[in-house]
Every structure is written in C-alpha cells, then in structure tokens.
Amino acid sequence: MKRKYLSRLIEPIIEEKLKAKGCVVIEGPKWCGKSTTGKKFAKTIVELQKTAVYNLYRTFADMGDPNLFHGEKPLMFDEWQKIPELWDSVRAEIDDTGKRGLFILTGSTKPTEDIKRHSGTGRIVKLVMRTMSLWESNDSTGEVSLSKLLKGNHNISGKNKHTLNDIAYLICRGGWPEIMIDEKQRALSAAFDYVKTLIGEDITQVDDIKRNPQRAASILKAYARNISTAAKLSTIKSDVEANDDTIDPRTLDSYITAFEKLFVIQDIEAWSPRLRSKTTIRTANTRQFTDPSIATAILGITPNDLITDLNTFGLMFESMVTRDLGVYAECLGGKVYQYHDADGLEADAIIHFMNGTWGAVEIKLGGDKLIEEGAKSLIALRKKVNTTKMKEPSFLMVVTATQHAYKRPDGVLVVPIGCLKN
Numbered sequence: 001m002k003r004k005y006l007s008r009l010i011e012p013i014i015e016e017k018l019k020a021k022g023c024v025v026i027e028g029p030k031w032c033g034k035s036t037t038g039k040k041f042a043k044t045i046v047e048l049q050k051t052a053v054y055n056l057y058r059t060f061a062d063m064g065d066p067n068l069f070h071g072e073k074p075l076m077f078d079e080w081q082k083i084p085e086l087w088d089s090v091r092a093e094i095d096d097t098g099k100r101g102l103f104i105l106t107g108s109t110k111p112t113e114d115i116k117r118h119s120g121t122g123r124i125v126k127l128v129m130r131t132m133s134l135w136e137s138n139d140s141t142g143e144v145s146l147s148k149l150l151k152g153n154h155n156i157s158g159k160n161k162h163t164l165n166d167i168a169y170l171i172c173r174g175g176w177p178e179i180m181i182d183e184k185q186r187a188l189s190a191a192f193d194y195v196k197t198l199i200g201e202d203i204t205q206v207d208d209i210k211r212n213p214q215r216a217a218s219i220l221k222a223y224a225r226n227i228s229t230a231a232k233l234s235t236i237k238s239d240v241e242a243n244d245d246t247i248d249p250r251t252l253d254s255y256i257t258a259f260e261k262l263f264v265i266q267d268i269e270a271w272s273p274r275l276r277s278k279t280t281i282r283t284a285n286t287r288q289f290t291d292p293s294i295a296t297a298i299l300g301i302t303p304n305d306l307i308t309d310l311n312t313f314g315l316m317f318e319s320m321v322t323r324d325l326g327v328y329a330e331c332l333g334g335k336v337y338q339y340h341d342a343d344g345l346e347a348d349a350i351i352h353f354m355n356g357t358w359g360a361v362e363i364k365l366g367g368d369k370l371i372e373e374g375a376k377s378l379i380a381l382r383k384k385v386n387t388t389k390m391k392e393p394s395f396l397m398v399v400t401a402t403q404h405a406y407k408r409p410d411g412v413l414v415v416p417i418g419c420l421k422n
Helices: 011-020 034-039 051-063 086-097 146-150 164-173 184-205 213-225 233-243 249-261 292-298 303-307 310-331 368-384
Strands: 023-027 044-047 075-078 103-107 124-128 334-340 346-353 358-363 395-400 404-407 413-416
Touching: 011 023, 011 034, 011 124, 023 034, 023 086, 034 075, 034 103, 044 051, 086 103, 086 124, 146 310, 146 395, 164 184, 164 292, 164 303, 164 310, 184 213, 184 249, 184 292, 213 233, 213 249, 213 292, 233 249, 292 310, 303 310, 310 334, 310 346, 310 358, 346 368, 358 368, 368 395
Parallel strands: 023 103, 023 124, 044 075, 075 103, 358 395, 395 413
Antiparallel strands: 334 346, 346 358, 404 413
16 A cells, blocks of 8 residues: 655755755654655655665765766755765765755764764755654644744643543554554554664664674663653663663763664753752753654553553653654754753753743643643743743643643643644
C-alpha cells in the first residue's frame, strides 16, 4: 500500500531558507522523514546510501569532477555526511555562482568535526527535523494554537478525544512517519526495530569506533530510566554499573556523544531569566530523547505497562509533550528550555523567542490535584521573574493527557496535548 504523505511543519521553513541561502541542511534522527520531505523541494536527488551511487560520487568528489553537481537545482544529497568533503565543495559552488536554493543536504548523523571545514556561515543554514508531533500525525484536534496563545488570545476551548490508553499507545508508537497508517501492533514494533538497528549498527558506524551493542543498550537503558529528570552523568554512570558492570567515565562519554551525533538524545537546556531575587538557577540539562518511543522500546515498556505504572507514565508523557512543544516552537522561531532553581521551583518547559516573548508550561498527566500543583508553580514563577527587565509571560499553561481545554480563573490555561498545535 502506498503511504500517504503527511505534511510537516518544517516545510515552510525549508521553502523560505532555500530562497535566502545557497544550501539548506536538514538534520535529525534516522526515519524521522528528512529524505521524504527534502524530496518535495529537490529537482535532482542523489541517494548516497546506495553503494553504487556512493562509489560514483565519491570518485567525482575526489577528482573534482564537474559531474558532482550535475542536474537541475535544488540538488539534494541524501545522507551527505558519507562524503564529508561535499560540505566545502557545496560552499565553494555557492561562492562561485552567487545563487540561492542550489542544494539540500540531509543527514541522520552529525559528521566528525574537522577544524579545516568551513563553517558555511551566510551560505549554508542547518535545520533540525524531529519526529512527528501529534498535530502532524493527525492525532491532535488542533483546537488550541500556540501561536494564538503567544499573541494573547487566551479564549480557548476544545475536547481531547484520547483516553489514557490512547495516550499510552501514542507514547510507545512514537512519531515515526512510515508507520502512521499501520495497524497498532505493527506500528508499535517500529521503535523496537529502530533501537535494534541503533545499538547493533549505527552506534559504530557513526564515527567508525567499534562499540559493544550490549554496553550501548545498557547505557541507553540508564538514560531512559532517568528520562525527564536533571540526572547528572554520575547518576547515569551509577545506574549503568548497578545493572551491568563498571564503566570508565570516558567510555560513558564516548557512547553518549555517539547517541548525540545520531540525534537520539536531545537534552533540554536550562532557561536563565532575570529574577527579582538572587535565587541560584540550576543549569543541569533535563535528559530527553528525540522521541519517547526510543525510551519505552529500550526498556521493553508497552502501553499496558504505562497504565499500571503512573510514575513512569508521567515521565514518558512529559517526554512526548516536550517533543511536540519543540516542533511547535521551532516552526514559530522559538526554542524550548526548562527551569529549575535552588528553591525547588520549576517549570517543565519554557518556550522562549528571540524577541523576548516567552511562555511557561507544566506537564501533568491529569487530575485536579496535579493540575492545581502545576498552576501554582507557574504563578510562583511569574512572580519571581523580574518583569521590569523582561516581558510578562505570554501565557502560563498546564498541558495534560485528558480533560477539556479551558482557562482557569487565575488565568492559567489547561490544555490537553490532543488539542494543541503550533
């Protein structure tokens, strides 16, 4: 069966950047849809993952053959990092021609750093593509728009169509585009297949350093057990050693760096606002994966397991919401951070924009008690931020798994993830 293409929120950004730059680089985890989306904009496609094509273009690159860039533009090199020299060749071609929209480079691995490689500033722009948000996969009604909230439109309404069982399934299924039309059991197997390939092949191919699949799995499990927390690397190291064997810190760092290069790990940085008090802000990153299904797959967790363990369910739900907020924020020109200070005050997500606009989010599975706790934390944060030196928050929002979308008397918005869009 031919799979229907589902539009991605990154598409308008790609289109705009192609008009402004000579080359657009689309990076992100394997299977997130980079190649499929890139092909919508390309006139010529070179698939370097195919051995014969790679060998031919490897020769063109080595010899400086003009056939390297033959074809109607934009010319797309899929998995361009297989020939790292392409970067400087592309940059030189852009300089020589002075044209825009010449190239699209897609890659599921960050290439090994080379101090001799030109940055490409002004000519090449990088975009990170994530797995699909619930709005992109048609699993959100989209009745509440993040862009409208940022503009001060807080008159929200909406009804989440998902039960907790549905949410548990969406977490474990993940946002992998290729499985969106599959029946549930087959769709659930996608993340397990991804993890199997990741620890069996990708972890070594990323930088040609031979790594042990069992050790890779052990480290990934430790990371997953600390998902949505600000766990230190020493904590992850202890977790590995409690369930496996002693591990050298340098070895742990090597594996984690490899996972980062493969866009598997996507930690959330700390937000540093101007505060009225001299409270110390904790700068540790929150541990996250590109997609929550990677965590559930490596731990062997099923939707039924989440339903019977609400603590783990809550952490995995936070991971999924963080993914979606990241997709929505980035297509609007923003970025997601987290806040946690020495007084114990925290916000699971801060959506911040370059113009100083920001909104704060707490993520709760649901229930009046948890929503109330989340709202109190957000109001306390708003009071703590020095709004004489920063803008007032555009919104305070508790994102939940169930219930309706509504505005509380204190102004805090309660929004089911199944009602949210960009």
